[in-house]
Amino acid sequence: MTRNLKPARLAPRDLLRVGAVGLRARRARVVLSALGIAIGIATMVAVVGLAESSRADLMAQLDRLGTNLLTAEAGDDVTGREVRLPKNAVAMVERVGPVRHATATANVDARVRRSDVVPQERTAGVTTQAARLDLLTTLGGEVARGTWLTPAGERLPTTVLGAVAAERLGITRTGEAIMMNETRVVVVGILKPIELVPTLDRVAMVGFPAAERYFGFDGHPSTVFERSTDASVEDVRAVLARTVNPGDEAVVKVSRPSDALAARAATNEGLTHLMLGLGAVALLVGGVGVANTMVISVLERRQEIGLRRSLGATRNAIRLQFLTESLLLSALGGGTGALLGAAATHGFARSRDWATVVPPWSLAGGLAATLAIGVVAGLYPAIRASRLHPTVALNSA
Template sequence: MSGNLRPSRLSPGDVLRVGAVGLRARRARVVLSALGIAIGIATMVAVVGLSESSRADLMARLDRLGTNLLTAEAGKDPGGGDIKLPKNAVAMVERIGPVLQATASADIDARIRRSDVVPEERTAGVTAQAVRRDLLTTLGGEMSRGVWLDKASERLPTTVLGSVAAKRLGVTRVGETIMMNNTRVVVVGILKPIELVPTLDRLAMVGFPSAERYFGFDGHSTTIFERSTDASVEDVWAVLARTINPGQKGGIKVSRPSDALAAKAATDEGLTKLMLGLGAVALLVGGVGVANTMVISVLERRQEIGLRRALGATRGAIRLQFLTESLLLSALGGVTGALLGTVATYGFARFQGWTAVVPPESLAAGVAATLVIGVIAGLYPAIRASRLHPTVALNTT
């Protein structure tokens, strides 16, 4: 009958209880060790979450602004001179089938001062451009104060200032005047910042007729803006330069302003990878802390191990006990870190006005990483504990 006796096996519930007892007996050390894991996981979850939240906000902005805006600018001819676009360039662009809207602006020679008592050389970093009335609707701009140019004001000495230009000139309300060369010009409006074309923020804009009458403008545009259907942007891009100026298409630079915002998303992605690397380092440090805690636990509990072995615990049961402790310790840090990272993501995203996004796969990956760390960190201490001879362990003082 005695030959049929076999060591009893621990149930999963017994294994968890035995492992938890070891952690409860050393709470301060457990908290400090779990903190290292938590910091690593929290960093990784927060970095991924904030990156995704920022990217989602950027994509939403792109959707609102539209990615179907193309800009064509006059460059230099082979001799180094400035290329003059045809006066009917906008009309030619509007003949392209998929084009929905087209407008233009042009550089003009006008030095801008706050008043006539300011020396002419002090322009406050503000330049002047002539613009068409339909510029605002084509670019999707909005007024901060006042009104945009209309049929009457585009012929008069009036101007609309970009947001930065207004600040640099110290103009805070409509009706104030500034000097453009020796002409006193009335400010009829101030724009909100235009994200797709930020260069307009630093301009004082007048109508084409006004520029011809007061500032010697010759009527030739320097920049063409057009919007087409989303599906046809690439097709329009291919023919835009030669449509605007068939004789010198090589001197026309065509670009899509939204590409700059898309490039920002790519830059953010590179920064995300760097921060994930730092999070991985923190996680590795946390794993070393867990391993250190478990090794010390084995050294301090040699008598306990010896007693369990003397009472019939197998080497496998001892290994499983300490491996379970390591997994529980790592899981504690991992879950805590995932919660902290999620809270940090939602808090910062709300502060920035973003839509908070925490990918579920990042949480799953974080918890999985902690379990892997727990196995690796606890494997050596568990094997070391199982190899202790009961007699040697019980004789330890």
Template sequence: MTAADTPSYAKTPAPPCSAPPSSEPPLSAPPRLRPARLLPRDVLRTGAVGLRARRARVVLSALGIAIGIATMVAVVGLSESSRADLMARLDRLGTNLLTVEGGEDARGGQLKLPKSAVAMVERIGPVQHATATGNVDARIRRSDVVPAERAAGVTTQAARPDLLAALGAEVDRGVWLNSASEHLPVTVLGTVAAERLGITEPGAKIMMDDTHVVVVGILKPVELFPTLDRVALVGFPAAERHFGFDGHPTTVFERSTDASVEDVRAVLPRTVNPGGAGGVKVSRPSDALAAKAATDEGLTTLMLGLGAVALLVGGVGVANTMVISVLERRSEIGLRRSLGATRNAVRLQFLTESLLLSALGGATGAVLGAAATGAFAYAQGWTAVVPPWALAGGFGATLAIGAVAGLYPAIRAARMHPTEALNAT
């Protein structure tokens, strides 16, 4: 058989074998798993677990933070309350009062001012009011049965009727001297002088040298010039008539406009004593109150330093609590890590726990400090002032302390290997 005789179907090559078509997609690599992120409420809940489980330790640790914050808030609050009361007193009493006194002479005594010193001061343009007092050499006894050598420790001064108006002082009981009584043997006692003499009500009699003098009034404490609290005041004419007073004033009091205080202060010495301005001393009584405010400010700085030390000690206590908490909860850390918790989640849990612990102490301390300020200010008759920046700054300091104190324990907990943590139990 030749090639021509071969059937045609024998020449057709067989088609290649192929797999039947399939509807299933081709296999691909599995997706990469990503750890789930904790929501803020989950972070807070996990961070609070350790606090609820160890309440006694939490209270003791938070107490250290609370003491530091309470100290700082109370110190700032009391300082601000005292300063506000002092500024209110200065506004009420005025800062435009100047006093003029004679300096020391060559023998160590006090130089006398001219009798016309008040009139000369009143001629200065901006001066609104001028008055004076003078030292009187008269020994005071409670009665004539008391020996003369046993004086009551109360000095005598002559005063003009307009003295109270110039000083802003007030009579507590009785009346003040007037144009009639300043000629009579009557006196008005300062509050300390009345206590030393044992006199509580006007009408009593005391002895000035050998003269019976009637007490017609008792002053309230004189804030701007507390020296007057320890004296017995009589009128200038009565002092000259009964006690040999020479009429020379010892202290001149002057009030002027606020804007001209320094200008008046510069010309007072030459005005009062033209022949010897260097022998005259001019002072401003309100400067003593301002100096007290500066002293309180220095003390406040010291107390704030002590509060900061207490806060630092509280932060060390928080750090110690967190380190111990990490050591005690290694099994919990290992279990969480083996169930898929990331290092970041563990770190965030313990850092949140430290912040919550510090925030608890800070909030408690702020409340205690504000309460202490209010109670003390009420007892002193002040207006309680607690600056908002003190509360915010104190609470912010606690959070910073908590973050620093909890950072190392949080890092240490996150570095624990799950197997090592589980085997440690």
């Protein structure tokens, strides 16, 4: 009595074992093919991770520095001459209700050089500005060495250098003297970089009274800084120009320093999209490599395919075998690439003192992309292998 027996199906565990055997038999080719996938995934994960880490650092800076600082600078009139702000500009700004702090700096005509043996024209790119005592409070600046200007010191020939100014002048400690025009000035402090107003890093600052006494300064501020409540920044921004310079507000330029950090975040997002496109191209190239490997594998293993078909393997079993090999090959490259991308992100972020941020969706998306590449790249070779006739396959050389 004859019974119709259904062909046995390979269990998932057996499929994985058969697929892994096929990969182990061609290790060099597998490594090279997986490398293409790994490069693409590593690029995509690293690009996303670095962009998110940089953006997180920018957002942390904004949170730390605040977004409620506004500046008002004197511009030029219709004849091209620089307009001078009123001497009481800071006092007028302080009368605006939501304003918490207001201060000012002013340009001073004093050439800065390291010593009196250096010609006056060699200023090392350092300029002089007069500063009020409450400047650091308003800007959130800090002193790296020495002290800030004091009520007594702002009347004396003393200066506080910005971080870049100190480096350019070769000043490493306080108590040293520099020349401003023909006046010897003592350095009493060196500032840390001021992130919201980096232009002050290249400045030597003296007190308003000292600037008037030693350098012929007229007392008119050049830039007014103010901090208000977060909720009222835009309202203050709308009235700041006419408050600083009533009747001629058109020549006053009002800006928000934190906008520069926000613009950097937007720029980073655009670059991220570009780099993701390059990563996708690398991933596509890796997919072509996987497809090429699988096609060659089918050609080389025709006798193996014919033998399995003769022993009862169905076309579906052959298709699944080669599709599994392709998926394993892609998963190997994708997993390696994800680890490499995360490691590259961590290393670079640590070198820049950023918090490492690797979004889980980038890892999951990368692995999903590799599996999709594996299916697409392995589908044609798998179908081709399943269509080989057992007799033809066994008789092939």
